[in-house]
Amino acid sequence: MSVLFTDVLLWAPAQPSGMLGPTDLLVTGDVVGAVGERARELAPPDARVVRGGGHHVLVPGLVNAHFHSPANHLKGAFRSRPLETFMLYESPADPALRPTPREAYLRTALGAMEMLRTGTTSVQDDAFLMPAPDPETIDAVLQAYADTGIRATVALDQPELPDSAKLPFLDGLDASAAAALAAPAPAAAAELLAAYDHLVRTWHGTHGDRLRAAVSISAPQRVSPEYFGALDDLSRRHDLPLFAHVLETRVQRALSVPGTGQDRFAGRSLVKYTADLGFLSDRVNVIHAVWVDDEDLDLIAAAGAVVAHNPVSNLRLGSGVMPFRALRDRGIRIALGVDEAICDDTVNTWGVVKAAGLVHNVSGLDAEEWPTPAEVLDALWEGGAAAMRQTGRIGRVEVGAQADLVLLDLHAPAFTPFNDLRGQLVYCENGGSVRMTVVAGRVVAQDGRVVSVDETALLAEARELHAARLPALQRTWAAADALLPAYDAVVRRAARTDVGMNRWIG
Known part of the structure; x- marks a missing residue:
C-alpha cells in the first residue's frame, strides 16, 4: 500500500535550516515516489494518509x-x-x-x-x-x-x-x-x-x-x-x-x-x-x-x-x-x-x-x-x-531513494521550543519524538510500538528463555574468572608500553 504524508517537513541537508516544507511526500512501493504537489496527484485512492500538521519532520531512517x-x-x-x-x-x-x-x-x-x-x-x-x-x-x-x-x-x-x-x-x-x-x-x-x-x-x-x-x-x-x-x-x-x-x-x-x-x-x-x-x-x-x-x-x-x-x-x-x-x-x-x-x-x-x-x-x-x-x-x-555500500539508496529523503523514513514530532520535548533542527537532532533527541518508522515503504513501528511482529509475545518469550539460560551463563562467567589474571596482565603491560601515541583522556 502507498503512504501519503501531508503537510510535513523534509530533511534537506543542503538547506540552511536543514529542512524543506511543509509539503507532501508519497511512498510508492518501497521508494519515495513523489514530493510536493505531485504527491497528492499521484496518490492512489487507497493510499494510507499520514497528516503532519506542519509540525512533523521526515528524516532518513x-x-x-x-x-x-x-x-x-x-x-x-x-x-x-x-x-x-x-x-x-x-x-x-x-x-x-x-x-x-x-x-x-x-x-x-x-x-x-x-x-x-x-x-x-x-x-x-x-x-x-x-x-x-x-x-x-x-x-x-x-x-x-x-x-x-x-x-x-x-x-x-x-x-x-x-x-x-x-x-x-x-x-x-x-x-x-x-x-x-x-x-x-x-x-x-x-x-x-x-x-x-x-x-x-x-x-x-x-x-x-x-x-x-x-x-x-x-x-x-x-x-x-x-x-x-x-x-x-x-x-x-x-x-x-x-x-x-x-x-x-x-x-x-x-x-x-x-x-x-x-x-x-x-x-x-x-x-x-x-x-x-x-x-x-x-x-x-x-x-x-x-x-x-x-x-x-x-x-x-x-x-x-x-x-x-x-x-x-x-x-x-x-x-x-x-x-x-x-x-x-x-x-x-x-x-x-x-x-x-x-x-x-x-x-x-x-x-x-x-x-x-x-x-x-x-x-x-x-x-x-x-x-x-x-x-x-x-x-x-x-x-x-x-x-553498507548503498550510497544514494538509503540515508536520504528524496525521490527514488528507498522509503526508509522516520517521522519525528517537533512538538515533542526534544524540540520544544524549536531552535535548530541539526543541533536538536544531535544533542536532544533520544527516540522519544519518533512517531512512525517506515522501512522499504512498510510501516514497521508506530507510536512507540513495533507493529510488524507481536512485540509483547516476543518480549515475554525472551524473558522466559533468558531466565532458563542464566545458570549456564553464570557457570561460564565463573570459569572466565580463572583466565582473567593472564589477560589482565596483557592489558597492563600494554598500558606501560610506549606505542607512540595516546588516545586516553584524563
Whole structure:
C-alpha cells in the first residue's frame, strides 16, 4: 500500500535550516515516489494518509553501521572492563552456550525491535555465533530481521586463530594459562567458508534486497592471511562490505612494537599489515580506528575505506577516543555504530549520535575543530549508507531513494521550543519524538510500538528463555574468572608500553 504524508517537513541537508516544507511526500512501493504537489496527484485512492500538521519532520531512517546481535540479551550484565578482559565474559566459546535457533531468533528480534521503535531502519550485524555458525542459526538470525522488517546486512564474526596468535606479552604465562590461550579456535576456515556459502546463497539480496550479506575477519590479528584472502575474494565477487575491527585498543597497537611477541606483524600496525596483504579497499569497514597514526589514516584514505565509529562502546570499554578531525580532514568517510547491547547497554542509535557530538570536544583541539551537528548527521546517514555500500539508496529523503523514513514530532520535548533542527537532532533527541518508522515503504513501528511482529509475545518469550539460560551463563562467567589474571596482565603491560601515541583522556 502507498503512504501519503501531508503537510510535513523534509530533511534537506543542503538547506540552511536543514529542512524543506511543509509539503507532501508519497511512498510508492518501497521508494519515495513523489514530493510536493505531485504527491497528492499521484496518490492512489487507497493510499494510507499520514497528516503532519506542519509540525512533523521526515528524516532518513538511522543507520547503525556496526552491531553484534548475539549479545542483545546481556544489557548491563558486566562492569566496564578493557576489551581483552571483557570478551572473556561476553563471548565464551563454551558449547553449553550454543544457542538454539529459537534463541538466536529471539535475541536478534530484541535488538531489531528496539532499533525500529527509536527510528533505526538499517543495521550492519557482525554476528558472532559462538562457538561456530551453523545453517539453522544463521537462518534464525536472518529470519528475525526478515520478520521485524528492518534493513539488515549480516556477516559472521568468527576468529580463526587461537588467542595466543592475537595478543602481545604472552611470555611468562603459567602452563595452564598458556594451554588455554593456545587452544584452537572453535571453527576452522573450511567450516566458516561453508557457513558463508550458505549465508550468501540463501539470504543475500532477498526480501526485496532488504537483507544482504557481508563478510567479517573479526580483526586482522584473529585470522590467517589465507582466510582473510578468501573472505576478501568473496567480498569482491559479490560486492559485499568487509568488516574488520582495527586498532580498537592500546593492546592492539602494541602488536606493532618490536619484541612484544607477535613477529608476524614485523613492526607494522594492523592497518599497514592489512594494506601490505592487499586487502585494504573501499569495501572495508575499518571498525573503531582509535589507536591509528598518520600513516594508518593516509592508507585508509587512499583505499577509500569507511571507518565505523563507536564512541559509546569505546567509552564503556575504556578503549580511547578516535581522532575524528584527523579522519575528516583526510576525507575519510565516517559511519556510526552502537557496537552491541552489552557495551552500549541499549540498541538506540540516538545515544551514539549524541556521544559522537560530545566526546571529541575533549580532544584538546581548538573549538572550531570539534565536530559540528552537520558533520555528525553526515556520518549517521551518508557515512552509514557508504558503509553498507548503498550510497544514494538509503540515508536520504528524496525521490527514488528507498522509503526508509522516520517521522519525528517537533512538538515533542526534544524540540520544544524549536531552535535548530541539526543541533536538536544531535544533542536532544533520544527516540522519544519518533512517531512512525517506515522501512522499504512498510510501516514497521508506530507510536512507540513495533507493529510488524507481536512485540509483547516476543518480549515475554525472551524473558522466559533468558531466565532458563542464566545458570549456564553464570557457570561460564565463573570459569572466565580463572583466565582473567593472564589477560589482565596483557592489558597492563600494554598500558606501560610506549606505542607512540595516546588516545586516553584524563
